[in-house]
Amino acid sequence: MLDVRNLQKTYTGRHRHVEALRNLTFHVGAGELVCLVGPSGCGKTTLLKCVAGLLSPTGGEVLLDGSPVTGPPPGMAVVFQEYGRSLFAWMNVRDNVALPLRRKKLGRARERELVDHALEVVGLADAHRAFPWQLSGGMQQRVAIARAVAFEPKVLLMDEPFAAVDAQTRAELEDLVRRLWHELGVTVLFVTHDIDEAVYLGRRTIILSASPTVVLEDLTIDLPDERDQVHTRSSTRFAELRAHVYEQIQRAKHHHGDLQAPPADLGKDRAPRPTTS
Numbered sequence: 001m002l003d004v005r006n007l008q009k010t011y012t013g014r015h016r017h018v019e020a021l022r023n024l025t026f027h028v029g030a031g032e033l034v035c036l037v038g039p040s041g042c043g044k045t046t047l048l049k050c051v052a053g054l055l056s057p058t059g060g061e062v063l064l065d066g067s068p069v070t071g072p073p074p075g076m077a078v079v080f081q082e083y084g085r086s087l088f089a090w091m092n093v094r095d096n097v098a099l100p101l102r103r104k105k106l107g108r109a110r111e112r113e114l115v116d117h118a119l120e121v122v123g124l125a126d127a128h129r130a131f132p133w134q135l136s137g138g139m140q141q142r143v144a145i146a147r148a149v150a151f152e153p154k155v156l157l158m159d160e161p162f163a164a165v166d167a168q169t170r171a172e173l174e175d176l177v178r179r180l181w182h183e184l185g186v187t188v189l190f191v192t193h194d195i196d197e198a199v200y201l202g203r204r205t206i207i208l209s210a211s212p213t214v215v216l217e218d219l220t221i222d223l224p225d226e227r228d229q230v231h232t233r234s235s236t237r238f239a240e241l242r243a244h245v246y247e248q249i250q251r252a253k254h255h256h257g258d259l260q261a262p263p264a265d266l267g268k269d270r271a272p273r274p275t276t277s
């Protein structure tokens with residue numbers, strides 16, 4: 001479905017060159033939910049923008065179903081962290097959600113159907129006439145998610161979408177993403193700097209090194225598929241995986257792409273079984 005091959009990105013300015021991504025290769029299968037985690041400034045947003053076709057890589061390529069991504073592909077939707085900036089204050093919830101559908105020219109009835117369904121699944125059916133500034137941060141982020149859902153994407157890219165909401169709202173939104181992923185069968189690439197979130201959400205977590213960035217580890221999250229905030233997070237396996245990702249991130253902070261990635265520490269009893277795909 002989604003292939004990132006030898007992706008490189010160097011920002012070139014008049015006085016400054018920043019090699020953000022050195023060499024990234026990974027594959028996301030259809031219907032997977034994969035998290036990307038790494039130290040602050042390691043290039044997560046840069047990577048996501050390249051995948052979304054919003055930024056041209058310096059080298060390598062992104063393929064969606066075998067076709068190179070050279071601009072925003074029709075089957076992709078992105079949810080950014082700054083929901084406040086992605087919603088238009090002068091449009092009500094319904095119009096904000098409907099906005100990207102306009103260029104699909106689906107006809108009014110179908111558009112209404114998609115918007116109603118999207119608002120229903122994110123739990124905002126009653127708030128469709130409200131304006132963004134009348135909603136809490138968590139509700140505004142739900143509107144941004146509804147907008148992505150209404151678009152019926154094959155691939156949903158999420159860039160630290162819950163970084164700005166409180167812990168309780170974050171937990172609710174995490175469960176919402178898992179539910180949507182299950183119900184819609186959409187492929188999700190989820191960027192986060194939150195280690196718990198990276199373990200809780202998906203079946204795989206890709207751990208990135210510090211910039212210039214390479215893939216440090218592609219870790220299988222072998223938690224049962226039925227997850228909930230209380231039992232999953234208090235399970236022994238969750239704690240083991242969390243500790244492992246934490247240690248890897250600590251290592252990642254000192255590990256730049258110019259070094260050979262050392263193998264994951266498999267010697268300890270509690271170490272998870274990392275896989276590379």
Ligand SMILES: Nc1ncnc2c1ncn2[C@@H]1O[C@H](COP(=O)(O)OP(=O)(O)OP(=O)(O)O)[C@@H](O)[C@H]1O
Nearest residue numbers: 011018020039040041042043044045046047193211
């Ligand atoms: N437009 C730009 N011009 C020059 N350098 C940039 C630009 N955007 C990002 N960078 C640099 O590229 C590197 C990666 O930035 P990026 O925002 O992708 O990292 P990140 O992992 O998303 O950061 P954070 O965890 O803080 O959100 C940083 O060194 C940053 O300064």
